Amino acid sequence: MNFQFEEAIEILERTPKTLSNLLIGLSNSWIVCNEGEATWNAFNVVGHLIEGEKNNWIPRIEMIILKGKTETFPPFDRFSQIHQNAEKTIEQLLSEFTKIRRKNLENLRNLINSHTNLEQTGVHPEFGIVKLREQISTWVAHDLNHISQITRVLAKRYQEDVGPWKAYLRILNQ
């Protein structure tokens, strides 16, 4: 196992700024491009990250710590944000994500300290018993997963434009 609490925070606290740097000020054609029907664009992904901040990570971590194995997490709707954000700009979403992530990392530090048992468990509606360490590691990997997704969605806009180089760019073959 490689998980270490302070190192996990290092990634979590960087994601809003990384995405803001990548996306703020881009032409709308980059923000709205996707990988085809029923796939997400960068705007949808940032909306999904906000939804996770509201309803997934901290509520579940709290449940592991406060309820342990006595209560199952409520399910998380991964698609709930799709229509909610229709009137917003990407800049508004990124600002919202930045604020809620900052607040959630404060919450996380209030919930967990160096004495916390990271192997303590909760009950996931699908997986059954899960560990606190697994839940926080997943938060980190989920951030990286969606940064990667956004770069892939953007790159695929040039899938045909790159001509013969396509075969050498892994991101265009995923």
Next chain:
Amino acid sequence: MNFQFEEAIEILERTPKTLSNLLIGLSNSWIVCNEGEATWNAFNVVGHLIEGEKNNWIPRIEMIILKGKTETFPPFDRFSQIHQNAEKTIEQLLSEFTKIRRKNLENLRNLINSHTNLEQTGVHPEFGIVKLREQISTWVAHDLNHISQITRVLAKRYQEDVGPWKAYLRILNQ
């Protein structure tokens, strides 16, 4: 085709800052982790991006514009940076990348304007005839490819730590 010169620049000018935000100040364990033997860590990837700025993108774009089909590009050694940077820090590499990218985007704007024929061609040592548009599109997709690679390398550090969530995180299954 989706390529548009100013939109391509938008991505190219953001990459150094995006990577700096993601990587500066991270614990060394994040910077040196890789995907296994003979794979790159974040440090190696940034070294490779610098190498491309020095010996790949602008020299080839210049050759297309100045030599056209009369001369073949020299081959680009994708592994030349592995040993060159041994004494440097990731912060030094990111600063070097930031400076050389800024200079190269100035060069690019000196080479290309709204009258430039983006369909003009040069000769690639392996692919044969390639277009100016393809070369610049590839520069963009290559940036995104390597941002994606770095997020994947980092995420895989937690491949086992995430427990049952592994199956749901695409980045851990690539």
